[in-house]
Structures are given as C-alpha cells and as structure tokens.
Amino acid sequence: MTPPSFKTMQKPRERIHREVLPNGLTILLEEMESVRSASLGFWVRSGSVDETEERSGVTHFIEHLLFKRTHNRTNRQIAQLIDQLGGDVDAFTSKEYTAFYARVEGRRVNIALELLTDIVRRPVFAPADLEKERKVILEEIAMVEDTPDDLVQETFIQKYWGGHPLGRPVLGTPATIGKIRVSHVEEIYKTRFVPKNLIFVAAGAFDAEKLAAEVRNRFGDLRGTSKNRALRAPKPRPHLSVKTKAEMEQIQILMGFDGPNTADPLRFACTILNVILGGGMSARLFNVLREKQGLVYTCGSFWSGFREAGYQCVFAASRKDNLRRVLSESLKVIQKVRKEGMNRSEIVRAKENVIASFLLGLESTASRMAGLARQEFHFGRVWTIDEIVDGIEAVSSDDLVRAADRLFRPETLSLTLLGSIDESPVSLEELRGVLTG
16 A cells, blocks of 8 residues: 655644854754754764874764763762653763764753752863763773674775774774873863854754853853864775674674765665665665575665765675675675666665655654754755655665665775685675676
8 A cells, every 4th residue: 555645644843943152152942843852952063073193082082071060960860860851861982073962751851950060160180080981981892893783894894994083993992092191181172162063953842032042141152263173074095894703603794885965866765775785684785695596694884974075885794605695695686776777667766765764763862952963064054854754755776776886886995804714715806797797
C-alpha cells in the first residue's frame, strides 16, 4: 500500500525562534506541542580540528573537566543535581564541535539551564581533577582499541587524512594526553568558549520568549574573541593498511573513498544512494553478501560529511578465508550501481526510508535540538521540514548516478583491514581493476 504524500499529512507547526545577541551568541529555540520534555544545550563551534598536533585531544579533555568542578559546585553537587533532574545530562566532542546538553521534564528547563550555564561559564580547572581525568581518558582510548568497528574506522581516517587535523583522533593519543597541563586547558577554554562560538539550542515544552530572556540574562555580558583556525580541505591519501589484532576471529573490512562535504548539492543523493547500497535488509550489499552468498553477518555503507571534506565507506566483517570474495563481490555491487544506475522501485523505497527516518526523529526533543544545532553550524540557518522533505523527494535517478560517480572514483579507493591478519590478500590495483572492469 502506498502511504499518503507528506504534503497531505497533518504536519507539526514549526515555531522557531532565532536571534543573535550583540556579543555574537546564537539562540535557537523550537516549541513543540504535545510533549512534556525539553532538550537544551550549548553547542561550541570548536572541535578537534582546531587543535595543533601537539595538543591533540585537549578539546575532549576540556569536555570532561567541565563536569568536575565550577566556582559554585563541587563534582559531587553537580552529580547530585544531574540525578535529581532525572533525564539526561551529558556532553560530547566531535571533530568540528563540542556539545553540552540536557533532556529534562519541561518544568525543569530553568534548573537545567542554570546547571549548564554554571558548567559552561564558570568551570574550575583543578590540577587534581586533571590528573584523574587523564587516567579516565587513557582508559577511553584503550576502549576504542577494544572496539573493532570504531578502531577500523579510526585507522582508516588517520591514514586517509594523515597530516590534516580531520585525520587526528578526537580523543588524542596516549602521548599527547600525557603532556596536557592545566595551562593548556585554560588557554583553549579562553579562546574557544566565547560568544561567537556558542549556539544555545532548545526544543520541547517551554515558553520560547521566557527562555530566550533567561539566556540573554545569563550570557549577554559574556565577552571574548574566537581564535578558531582557518582550515583547507584535506588531501586524500589512498592507501592499503593492515592493523593486526591476533585475538580477533573476524577481519574488519573498510573500503573508503573521497566524498563531498556536508553542504554539497549532492548531499541528499548521497544519503539515498547509501540506503540503496548498504542501508538495510533490502540493500544491495546485504542481499548479495549475506542473503545470497552467506559471506558475512554484517555489512553496509555510509557517507560522512564535514565542513571541508567528506568520505564514503563500505564496511563488512568476515572470516579470513572469505575476505577476498567479500572484497570482490562488494566492488562488483558498486560497479553495477555506477554503470547501470538504480531502478525506480528501489529509489522510491529509499526515499520513503529517508523521509520516514527524518520524520520519526522529529518526535524526539533531543533529535530536534541536535538537528537545529547542526543546521546552524553547517548552513547558518534552519531548514524547514518542507524544504528537507522536498530536497529528498527531488532527487532524480540522474542525481544518483552523479552521486555514485562522485563517491566511487577508483583513484580514491583505499582499504583498511583489522584482525588476525598480517598482510592483505589483494592489492589496490586489483581492487580498482574489479571496480573499473
């Protein structure tokens, strides 16, 4: 049965308040009907790309330290208030931005705002806290080493964008983390957590007018000048790399290609193409590698975009004796997509999949909050629901062919293998031959 068009559905009203304070801080608020929760947070336009190689990991280090102590609260008091709020209070660091956020019952928005304000505006960087968190972060780095799907992607990126800040791990390395001092943390905090770098964003059950007034009151006097670094796009470095992990039963496979950035006109086409190629149980890779040939348990594909660049990946995990066939069959699937395009029925299914995922995300205050922040960060504006759905529906079969040509250029192909293996059974030249043959 064909679902009704989005155009004929009853759609949520979009009531988005956007303003930029005189000091440069951006406020983005969206009231949502029929919810009792709210998500709110501060997104900082600064991530690991803004670090020098010597200070790799310092931004993530600051993220940890901001929850340790403020001028008003001890670590224990912060933890007690977080538990009292009930929902979630957390943070994360990415390559391009850092976020501190809370999801709470709507009546507790002002309490959550006061806590986040205290954390973001009034931290205390105590030497004792730094030494404790240094140990915690070293454990976090070790955890990545024990998480195969994270490790294979991190290995690929470090090789593919080696020498560029986008190629460095967000967590830093044991060597760089071991050298970070309080003075380094204070310097980065002072030059990154400034008004023009801050986006306050919230979605859910609250009065936008009152919440905006609270943010103005708490942050209107904030001063500081940003020192984010201007970056050029990284130059891809095609490679074949093998990372040996003798204790692993399977080989983690990641084939990577150069891809567009987040603002590229082909972004919707890239998303739809990856649903067709590797986004679910009816995807082409899953159908060939698992359903027809039984070579893998898991496989898929994704495109990851950043402001300056992006990359495309095809991934799978298999036993060593299936490795060569998995690589060959995966490339044959990609080659067929590039040469023959996609049929109308799978394009329709993929569009419906992407639109449904997007619309289901609108039910979550956390997803709405994060979506607003990312749009402001990447585009300097908020896209309406209609604009996004129209962009997805407008993707043509020709757009998908162009996306496939852009994503799967043989000269940018790289391969990273992780597992109980010392060398690759194939060369890049062989793989490129399959892709072009």
